[in-house]
Amino acid sequence: MGKAVRVFLFSDALGWEIVNRYHFMESELAFRYPVRTQFGYSSTAVPTILSGEPPTEHGHFSFFFLDRNGRSPFKVFRYCHFLLHPAWFFNNHRIRRRIGNFLKLIFGFTGYFNLYKVPYSRLALFDYCEKNDIFAPGGLGRVANLHDMLEKTGLKYNISDWRRGDEYNLDEAERLLNSGETEFMFVYTAGLDGMLHFHVGDPDFVAVELDRFAGRVRALMKAAAANYEDWALTVISDHGMTPLAGAVDLRSRVEALGLKFGRDYAASYDSTMLRVWILKPECRRALMDSMNGAPGHWLTAREKSDFQVDFPDGKYGDEIFLLDAGIQLVPGDMGDKPIPGMHGYSPLDKDSEASLLASSPPPMIPSGIAGFFTLMKLTAAELVEHK
Template sequence: MSAQTIDLFVFIDGLGWEIYRAHPWFLKDHAPYAKPVESILGYSNACIPSILCGRMPDEHLHWSSYYYSPLNSPFADIALAGRVPRILRSVGRINRLYLAYLKRSAGFDGYFDAYDIPRWKLKRLDYYEKQDLFQPQAYNGWDNVFAAWRRQGKAWLCLSDGDDDSKLHQLQREAATRRLPEKAYLHLNGLDGLLHQYPHASSPVANCLSAYQSKLDAVLGGLKSQGIQCRLKVFSDHGMCRVGATVDIARLLAGLDLDTPGDYFAFLDATMARFWFANDRAKEKVIDRLAGLADGRWLAVEERKAHGLDPEAVGFYGEEIFLLNPGAVIEPNDLSRKAPYGMHGYDPAHKDSFAVLLSSDQLSNEPMRITDIFQSEFVYTSRDQEYPIQATHLFADGCVVKT
């Protein structure tokens, strides 16, 4: 590739297809080609690894950060884990110190949040995202894009740390001083937080996109004035659905004559409840209690496999999974006490779940999933030749093997 051409990849968390359709002016001059991209079932901690390595969760094993593992929990011996009152953690500085303490004590260097998980649950949980996703590495044997670029001898830059403004300013500085390498990856996550609070077409969302566009205009204009051609790709992980219903799963289960964690253990995400059972009686009673709920459904084995959640590979993320319908949220859940305005983590087939791909170059009309971005955009322009990396899986009998 010519030294006067760079590839700029911009990830915007939460920029779904429906959100882009509400703001069709966004980056129209620089990336006029746009298409919807099917997401996967899960949250950003599943979608981002799938984008970065091109594989489904039962291959790379990143799906839900927390999973039931009472014998291997890194939090069991951490004195303050789950013991700092919520009222204190609502103070930003205290919460930052608390999370830094937990990360340091557990030896994590990736993204981490303890949310509202009580201590009795936290000490029975393990956390999968222990390493920074944006460092060159293999996810369960599959190279991420940064490892792929390094293997291919490409010069690259990844801007993933800090707030969006600081990352955009750094990109501007690199471009202005002609220091941008042939591959540059910019990770923007501020929009997602706004979409949890405001409608798609609201002023805060439009203002955020306008600010992104203004700073990217400056970067791209500066490169053009230097005679450097930039191939731009903008993509996302999922969309956002307006919340219209709440379900109190904990209250529904409280009436059962069962002990937790003795009979079963439940982890309540925002849009799905995941269960591990100690006996058949508990399993039958829990399944029967939720089976008649109009706001959700139990995922069948074949459905899980279709979503890249083969129980034999990622069963440790939930023996059984109850998924809510689009627009419904579990309230309270283990991440938050109150439902937000908008939420994601629903069936990928729903229109508000679709991600987006914007491009300076023409795109094919083929249907696309976020796992295709690795092969078609990051490492090769042709889908006919696969990136050459052999997976060496680290799980056995449905459980992660610590190495």
């Protein structure tokens, strides 16, 4: 074959339900498959795609986890959190963002970092999983990532910068395709995720935004066709978006027990799940019973193993209470109010499903998003073979 390129365009939250409902690029991307998401958020789905490994292997799940080894970078908050008053000022989202950026700088974090709404008074008890840039060489520690894999192939490749906006990354991709030099591209976009969180319930708005995105994808295809004899473009996503169906305050239920945080138990209140560490075994029953009647369920050992989050040391929680699809946990560590759309529900729920949309038949069809890594590896190997 002649000059060849393979483009993988990652689109955060472009789920299977959405692509079907809006007939997203049905004629141009005719090879279309639902792909099971990784249970959790992008904080675990993206490392899963980048490595082909499950969370129990790459170690990333939700951003915050209980610091059982005394390695928390936030230890200083044990002594200084009471200085961060008045709360109305220090909990203002702009101020929190500034404090988060300052911490990122002084701790030398290169990954995505956000304090979200985790109370300052509890921060010292937690550690954070994405301290390093997971896209960078060796960014997933002992597990090889996309960069490590591509580096070994000798191909001319490009992985776009996740810190940049979609416009920048799509412009760059188009420019690289027009220069005709690059052989393998991973284009990162997250704009649709941000849009769908707030507009998933507004079909007209979504249709316009998807059309705009499709226009950019078509431009990439055109540039590839004009500059390469052999090209293929594949759109992949990490999860879908579930419309808001209700909200529940699980934190008040736990706090009504009168147990002491950090002594009896610890908890992370994510958007769709409560993760609990049981520090005193005699508190287990009360903690678990406090969810009775709430719209969700405690994950069974079988589910944790099936979802590949059965961390042997309970790193991300000894028990996980997962809300029913569409129900949001508020107020919590991620936000105070419900928003129109959220992800992070059961991977078996239809709105959670990710998608694979390709311009030509893919060499394999992954069953779960970890398989996207295998697909990219296979594609890269084929390129090398045919050179």
